[in-house]
Amino acid sequence: MKVLVADDERSLLNFIARGLSAEGLDCTTVSQLHEVSMQAYQQQPDVIVLDRLFGDEDSVLELPAILKRSPKSRILLLTALDDVNDRVTGLRAGADDYLCKPFDFDELLARVQALGRRIEGQAGEAVDVVQQGNLALDPSSRLVRREGVEISLTSLEFDLLAFLMQNNGKALSRERILNKVWGQQSEPLTNIVDVYVSRLRQKLDNPPPDESMIQTVRGLGYRFRIT
Structure with a gap:
């Protein structure tokens, strides 16, 4: 597994x-924030361990550029915030997981390995296009199109939509x-699923329909339904 570690604290x-x-x-x-996207492009790492703050610079603002250059990379943010x-x-900007400082190295390793396993698992997945109504999801190219128009999703957003x-x-x-999408039994954040569903809705329900294709099931979770 290839890992890019970015932190200004040597x-x-x-x-x-x-x-x-x-x-x-x-x-x-x-160790320099402005070098992260270029290194991500050159290395195409499976996982990027990224410090949140580089001096006064917030790395979250760079996540769109990083993911554009290395769209399949998973992002683990490290922060004292x-x-x-x-x-x-951070999650809404494209991060896949979050680890607060100070942290135990074993936990960091476990989170990096969990993100890596999700990538490895994708290699053996079926490549048939999933078609629901006017929405098409292609696991092979990892592209999503609605009525032929591509919808830009992060790697984790794609995995979540595929499962739904x-x-x-x-x-x-x-x-x-x-458990299925994040590959873990306990929540790193209690509302991480809700955050990503909200992001998907913003991208899929445009313009807003009478009812979202990702429906809330009160007291349980979510249901994907499209006709």
Whole structure:
């Protein structure tokens, strides 16, 4: 697995890189925020471990550019900002997971490996296009089109939509969605599923229909339904 670690704190950067390399991961480091998107483009890493703050610069503002250059990369944000609004901002910008400082290295490793397993699992998935109404999802190219027009999704948004579409009409609990899409049993954030569903709705329900294709099932989770 290829991992790009980006942090302006050299001691922490080297600590993380040494630890991941010792676990057999192919690790590259960068200490300047403006270099991250270029390194991501050149390396095409499976996972990017990205510090939230580089001095006064917020790396969340760079996430769209990073993901445009390396769209299949998973993003794990590291930060001392543990306010819910800060975490939600990072997730909405395209991050896949969030880890607050100070952290235990074993937890960081587990989260990196979990993100990597999701990528490995995609290699063996069926490549048949999933068609529901006027929405088409192609697992092979990882593209989504509505009436032939491409909808730009992050890697995690694509995975979430794929799972919902494959279970068209079924009520899915938040726990089941989290376990399948995020690959873990316990929530890193209590509302991470809700955050990503909200992002998908904004992109899919444009213009807003009378009823969203991703319906809320009160007290349980969500249901994808399209005719």
